[in-house]
Amino acid sequence: MKLPLLLPALLLTATLAQAQLYEARTSSVNFDKRSRDAVKVEVEASADWTRDFWQRWLKDTYNIKLKGDGVFGVGKRDNMMAKQVPMSSVSGQLIDLYSTVTAPADTVSELSVWAATGPDTFLAASSGEFTSLRTIVQSFGTAARQRAYRERIETAEKELAATTKEKEKLEKSRASLASNTKSNLDKIEQLKQQNSDNKRKSADDSVKLLDNARLLELRQAQLERQRARLLNLDRQ
Template sequence: MKALLPFLVLLLAAATAQGQLYEARAGSVSFEKRSRDAVQVQVEATADWTRDYWQRWLKDNYKIKLKGNGVLKVGKSDYLTASQVLISSTTNQFVDLYSTITAPSDTVAELSVWAATGPDTFLAASGREFGPMRDIVQRFATAARLQAIRDGVNEAEKALAAATKDKEKLERSRANLAGNTKSNLARIEQLHQQNAENKVKSAEDSVKLLDNARLLELRQSQLERNRTRLLNLDRP
């Protein structure tokens, strides 16, 4: 039983950590040298992915465009802000919205969101506007979880498509090589056959060459005799 205790502690810690993911909760951040009440949530993603998706999600769902990316990512700020935005339709209270994303680990990012109704007047966790802000963050966390799964599916589909394409390419290459090898083997067999025929023809030509040499010798002898006879007849 004692041996199981460390393992059970690890399981409990893992379950607790997993349970904290995607749950919006009250927390605090240090902003302008003071502690501010904030809504915080951890998602299973990188900080860059969370930052980009948080901006896209707010713009698509609440028409809130966050600032803080600078120009072409130059002058990028740690804080994303939006001035005078409405986060609750029940109070019609406009606030300045602030958020930042940190990375507790390589695979987990934490979004912190807080707001102010005026200069140095920030929403408190006990205030009624804090609830709607928490709802927004919780809805984002739920959407982020689904989006991360969709992205994972998309990446898996792309990887599968790439692997399938590579497989088809390798199969075509293998088929082409097999066809080329078959053609080469047929050509080699043809060349072997042609070499065998050439060898036989060469042997036949060697015999004919000997016969031709004897015939040439005979014809040369006949020519010499005829020339001699012709010379003798031409003498006076």
């Protein structure tokens, strides 16, 4: 009885959750034992996908190469950074750009981005530079959405092509089996007709065999009589 009342609320919750995807928002992260203002955006993809696409997008768009915070920056670490890089759309100064990717759900990952213009001079959410940073992250969210849908379309096209190929294969197999079955049925009919002809001819041969047996007996008797006559002539 309560389901009809709960359904609109569930649909609204799902719609709001979907609307939050790919939308940049102001938040914070804990970095160097302090809370830093950060821009976050959720992406409907795995953490690995989001991390890789974020790195490629930054390289292609701003020629910024992120590195992990591990030894010599090698490998995929929790935090990615680019030290003292130019990003004129954010600041006239060189900036330190930081980011990390987490997975709050199985099918959703979250990118967090924050920046500093110097040692312990992190961009505050109230600054114009932070607003510019948020615009950049929003641009990434839009690009990620487009890329995700393109990949889904590519996957769907491949699946459709594979299904179509399987359909054609099955239809070809079905047509081949039908043709083979028809050929076998035709052969069966031919064999049935041949068996019928063989049976009829066998019956005819049986009658002829009886006639032949009587004729053979007659010929044998005639031969014996001729032999007997010849024997009598030789005795005279």
